[in-house]
Every structure is written in structure tokens, then in C-alpha cells.
Amino acid sequence: MLYKQMKIIIAPDSFKGSLTSMEAGTIIKNAFQKVFPQAAIEVVPMADGGEGTLDTLLFSTKGKRLQKEVKGPLGEPVPVEYGILGDEETVLIEMAKISGLPMVEESKRNPLNTTTYGIGEVILDAINQGYRKFLIGLGGSATNDGGLGMLQALGATFQDEAGKKVPPFGSAVGEVASVDFSTIHPQVKECQFDIASDVENPLCGEIGASAVFGPQKGADEKMVEMLDASLSKYGALIEQHLGKTFQNMKGAGAAGGLGFAFLSIGGTILSGSKLIAEAANLHQDIPHADLIITGEGQSDFQTLYGKIPGYIGQLASENNIPAMLISGSLGDGYEKLYEYFTSCDSIATGPMSIEDCILHAENLLYKKAYNLAKIIHLHSKGD
Template sequence: MNILIAPDSFKGSLSALQAGNIIKNAFIEVIPDANLDVVPMADGGEGTLDTLLFVTGGKRLHLEVTGPLQKKVGVEFGILGDNKTIVIEIAKIAGLPMVAVDQQNPLETTTYGIGEVIKACCEKGYRDFIIGLGGSATNDGGLGMLQALGVSFLDKNKQPVLPIGRSVSQIEHVDFSTIQPDIKECKIQIASDVDNPLCGDNGATAVFGPQKGATPDMVEKLDRALSKYATLIENHLNKTYQFNKGAGAAGGLGFAFLLLGAEITSGAKLMAESTKLVDKIKAANWVITGEGQSDFQTLFGKVPGYIGKIAEVNNVKALLLSGSLGKGYEELYQYFISCDSIANGPISLQHCMEHAEDLLFKKAYNLARLLKGLDEKDKKILEGSVSR
């Protein structure tokens, strides 16, 4: 029996690799002769760096740059096993988890450190980048990143503005001719599952600003400032990007990367291509995937939804094993034989997260027993038909 185990992370509890190995260990106890292949996945957010380095045999790199609160911090990024492609996970450089709850304020955070990492890599000769665009603490439209790369942003007095969200409304002059020349030679792939435009009711600020500490008043002002900022830049470059899908990702970083010629693609798709996932699914009898919570949104670019669709197209049976099942999860049955939650009773979210490893193991163990029973039944049916 060939079983592919390809989960996303269980956010706040288990990395994708940890989850995959827990499921694998449970199956080994029940079906020791099964061929088990673990392929940890991600969608551009948490776990993107870990997954890509694991599946390609890459290595971690470290650098001290400007953190989201404008103070120097040590960050990590990586290089793939091809020794030429740099992987940057935004959450590890300007991420919301890097900012204490009482300090979360998108007016004061910056993406400057991301630009510093890209610049340092360019200076060492790297030109290929994969950017995991999720989990940022910022809403500066990529202002900080672009400044770190040399773009000039000046206020009404022709003075450089600070690289923070608050400064977006102060910009009156922009000049891309000062950008680091190497950037024009770079190939940048953006892994993101966000389709939001930069501004408006469905834009970066309105949708994601509140979770980064934005008050209703801040949301209105920041959205208005980003619209002005984008229009100023687009008039300068004679190009339009603010309405593109994904422009609003990571507080407008998607827009800034589009200005640099980046290509935004589904994070799940990019990860699948990097891990040769389709070929592995075709070779499997069963596919097991999962995430922290599965609901109707899982079908819109999330890892399990993407995997379920590939399995269905290739007539491979798929199972979903997640931390919890939310609103509209029933829609997932069109792609999965079963949808299971690791919760074994009426337990709190905190308890579930604290005991995720044990709960996941026990639920995977039960699924393994079920698959073993089905496999043995199929063998008996086959033997019976042959004997007759």
C-alpha cells in the first residue's frame, strides 16, 4: 500500500513536517509494511521556508536586518538545494508573531528588513527568489522594502520619509531611477493564497489591517493613503498594479513586488511544483492531508483543497485530517472520502493545541486501522474471486 502524507502546518501547534511524521509513525504501528512518503506542504505562509528547504535539501542562512519595529533583529531565510534560488518567508522577517500584542500597530511597522535581505542576496550574485507572502505585521504597501532597495520617497519638503506605515500618507514625490540596478535582473516568484487587491473594501487594510492592530479609524486613513501612494507610483511608472489579484497580500507587499516584475502564483501550486507532488499523488493508493482548521475556505487556494482536487482528477482516494472542522466543511466531501478532526470530544481550542501531537497520533492510528481493514477485506474478496 502506497500512502502519501502531505499536510500543511497546524498553525500554532505543529509544523507541516512534524504533523506528517506523527501521522507516519501512527501508520507504521498499524501497517508496518506500507510505503509511507511524507511531503510537508505550505501555501506561502508559515512553514514555506522549512518545507522548501526540506524537500530540496537546501540550507538556512542568517542575517541581521531591520525588524518590523525598526530595531535590528536576527532573521533566517534560505537557499534551495539548487544553490541558486533564495527563499524568503515574510513572516520570519516582518511577521506578526515578531511583535508583542500591545505593540501591534500598522502605522509603526516596516518591511525595510525584507528589502535588506534581498539587497544582500543580490550583492552576492543571487538573482532567483521565491517569496512566501503571508503573516506580515505590516501595512506599508511595501514602502520600507522599496526604500531599502533604493527607491526614493520624499515628502512635500523633498525630505525622505520614514519607512513605516504612517509615512505612506506623507509621500508627495517618488523616484524609481534610484533603485538598485541588480533588481531588474531578478526573477521573483511570489507564493500567496491571497487574491485581494491593494485598496477598497476587499483590500489589504480593510481585510487584514484589524488583525495587525488597526483601529477602524486607522483602516480608513491607511486605505486612503495606500490608494494615493499607489496612484502616485503608477503615474510615475506608467503602469497599473493596485487592482491586480494579490496586490493586497501582506499589507500591500504584493503590490510592491509586482512593481519589481514579480509573478504572483498560488502558494499551494508553487509548493506542489517544487515537491513534484502531482507525480507522487499519481503513485499513491491513498493521500492524507490536513491543516489547523478546515472549512469552506479550504477550497480557495489552501493546501488541502489543492491536494484534494489533484487526487480527485487522478482517481486517487484522499483523506482529510485537520485540527478542527469549521463552517461549510461538508463541501470538502466532493474531494475527500472522509473529513476528520483530531478533537476526541468537547475540548477547548487551547487544550487541542497543547495536546495536538497526541490527538493527531491517536486519530491517525484509527485511520490506519480502518485502511488496514479495508485493504485486508479487498484481498479476501480478490482471493475469493480467483479461487472460484
């Protein structure tokens, strides 16, 4: 095939702290288009279920945005966005945009005072419009309420010892004495909840939601112990009520235990990378490409364990399509990535600090992509 007829798919994750996945993809495309002006180059920005998932997938699938005012992470009314994918049947919810840590000022971050109630409100809004299929990204949460707020918004009843309904905040999780799921909106049972999360932590314990993620949400050591004990009691009550166990399932501790709540209403926690890639139809497009390019802020041996570039590299390998990886930096064990990638490159030019790489990321990425395109062009002339 002549190089000018090449089909190139550019599907990067974001370069954290510097470039969104869309920005990174566009920069790489511009560099390659300059060398291959007649090539068919498609940018498919990617995400892993965390921040940027909504924007990324609505662009990739030509979906649409919907607005709704709901309770934010601190319980106050806030305008939020969610989406409908291009298939016109899948609702896309990015937790970071509804109950996310970036929505809470640093001085106000306290998992005792945050709630997932708004997530439930958005789900009900979509249900009332006739939707039944949901894709939910759990990254970037400000919460540690075990999904108490979301389940209450969906209609579940949680009462304390005095028979009063508990408030929908992290501080109230330990007050729950009785659980009743029979009051949940009946159409919730008709819904499919696919949860995009690469977090495998259980609900409680040393590697549970509170211990691992609580501190970054404002919890001190004493609070972590209290939150963990509360979630354990709360989780046991729900399991006893439903006659099923979820606390120790992989991902139950995602988003402060929201993963557990989704499992309790029939949700399925899946690899965020796989779900997002499939929603963007990459598994259908990659077999028809001549070259795949992906990237991220830093690549190392962990890239192969659930990260977007690793999954894309594996997809490309399965279809015998050459793949190239361009990253902000290459870390420990990156050599293992050569199993799936033809080349692995860092955008750094000589010894550079992380700050300099972030500051000059746009220019550095363009130059690296342009150099790679020139090399491919040289080796394509004889085809």
C-alpha cells in the same frame, strides 16, 4: 499491489495552535508505519506562504539556511533567516521571519511604526550572491507601508514635498510626493519574484489592506482611514510613474500592500498552496503514490478555495490516487470535500471543546490515523 509495498505520501498543513505541519505529518506516519511496517511512507510538510513556510520547504526540498542582520519590523537591527531551496537556485523568503507580526510585542503593534525595509535588504543580499529567482511568502506581516520600505532598500527614491527622502515606515507613506524607480538596483530587473499568497484583496478601499488587515496590526478606526488614504495616494504616484496600474489587482493588498510593491517591480502573485506544493515537487510525486494523506486544523467548504489540503486533494483526484483528510475539526459544508477525498475525519472523540482538541492534539491525531490505517489494512488483505 500488496499493502506492504504501498507508497504513502503524508502532506499536511499545520494544525494551527497545536501542531506544526512537520509534527502532524510525523505523528500520522508513525501510526501508519505501525500498521504497515514495510510501506514506503514519506512526510512532506506543507505551508501556505505564512508562518512555517521557510522550515517546511527547506525540509521538503533539502535546502539550506542563510543568515543576515537586517532592519526588523520596527526598524531595529535583527538577525533573520532566509533559505535556498534544494534546486540551489531559488531563494525562499518568509515575511513572517523578517517583518512579521510575531516579532512585535503586542503593546508595540502599530502599522505607522513598522517597515518592510528588511525584506529588501534580504533580497539584495541574495542578489549579491548571484541569485535571481525568488519565492516569497507574504503571510503574517506586521506592516502596512505598501512596500515603501522594501522598495527603498532596493534603491527606489521617495521624496516629500520639500525634496527630502521619506523614512521607510507606514507613517511616511502619505508624505510621498515624488517617486523614482530609476535608482533601483539594476539587477532587480533580472529577478523573478513569485509571490505565495492566497490573499486577493486590492490595495485600498473597503476590502483593501488597511481596512481588512490593519486592525489586527494595531490600527484603530481613525488610523485605518489615514492609512488607506495614504496608500491610495502613494499607489497612484507609483502607477503614474510607471505608466501601469496595480492597485486593484488581486493580492495587491497582501501584507499591508507589499503585494502591490512586488507587482510594481514585475512580481507575480500566485496561489500560495500551488506554489508551495510545486516547490516541494508534490506534483511529480503524487502520481507514483498509492495513498495521499493531508490535514489541517479545521476543514470546511473553504478548504477547496486555495487551502493546502484542498489543492492536494485536487492533485490526487486528477491522478486517480485516493486521498484521505484528517483535520482537527470539520466545519460547515465539509461534505463538499468528498468530491476529492475518499474520507474526511476529525480527530475529536465525541463532544470536545476546541481547547481540549488543541491540548490533546498529538494523542488524538495518532489514534485517528491508527484507526484509519487499521481499516485500510483490513481491506488490503485480499489484494
